[in-house]
Each structure stands twice: as C-alpha cells, then as structure tokens.
Amino acid sequence: xxxxxxxxxxxxxxxxxxxxxxxxxxxxxxxxxxxxxxxxxxxxxxxxxxxxxxxxxxxxxxxxxxxxxxxxxxxxxxxxxxxxxxxxxxxxxxxxxxxxxxxxxxxxxxxxxxxxxxx
Numbered sequence: 001x002x003x004x005x006x007x008x009x010x011x012x013x014x015x016x017x018x019x020x021x022x023x024x025x026x027x028x029x030x031x032x033x034x035x036x037x038x039x040x041x042x043x044x045x046x047x048x049x050x051x052x053x054x055x056x057x058x059x060x061x062x063x064x065x066x067x068x069x070x071x072x073x074x075x076x077x078x079x080x081x082x083x084x085x086x087x088x089x090x091x092x093x094x095x096x097x098x099x100x101x102x103x104x105x106x107x108x109x110x111x112x113x114x115x116x117x118x119x
Contacts, residue, residue: 014072020075029095034116035098035099038111061101061102061105
C-alpha cells in the first residue's frame with residue numbers, strides 16, 4: 001500500500017457511511033468484512049499453513065481489496081449521478097468478487113468460511 005492510498009478498512013467504512021451507495025453495496029461490504037474475519041480467524045487455528053501459503057493468501061486478498069478500493073475511488077471521483085452509475089455497478093461487482101474470492105481462498109486452504117445473510 002502506498003502512502004497516499006487509504007487502508008482497505010477505511011475504504012469499507014467510507015462506503016458504509018456514504019450516501020452514494022445503495023443497500024446492495026452495504027450488504028456486500030458486510031459480507032466482505034464477515035468473510036475476511038472468518039478467513040483471519042481460520043488462519044489463526046492450526047490448519048497447517050506454511051508461511052509461504054499464508055503469504056500467498058494475503059497477496060490474493062490484497063489484490064481483491066485493491067480492486068474494490070479502486071472502484072470506490074472511481075465512484076467518489078464522479079461529478080454527477082449519470083457518471084456515478086456505471087462506477088457503482090463496477091463497485092458492486094468488485095465487492096461481490098472480493099467476497100467470493102475470500103471464500104474460495106478459505107475453502108482452498110481448508111478454512112471454514114460461509115456467507116450468511118439475514119434477509
């Protein structure tokens with residue numbers, strides 16, 4: 001992460017507090033937080049991950065987080081709603097991809113992680 005870039009958690013917090021996003025975005029932010037927490041807790045347990053495997057997991061997760069962080073930057077840089085709409089769709093896709101990617105990484109490493117949502 002570069003000095004001028006915001007931490008991924010700060011970006012998620014901005015999204016939660018923003019009036020620019022919709023319910024789908026808020027739910028996906030919650031899913032990202034939940035999936036990441038489950039992965040993090042699972043990595044703390046004795047699942048037999050080597051340091052190399054742990055580093056690979058972190059690298060994949062950082063890539064997913066960078067994608068939604070960049071999508072958020074595009075949303076916030078749009079000057080009007082017409083410009084913002086396609087960026088909001090990209091943000092929604094990048095958040096969904098992050099959730100799925102985190103869950104996939106967890107499963108590939110025998111870590112239990114599920115996306116539970118109350119409707």
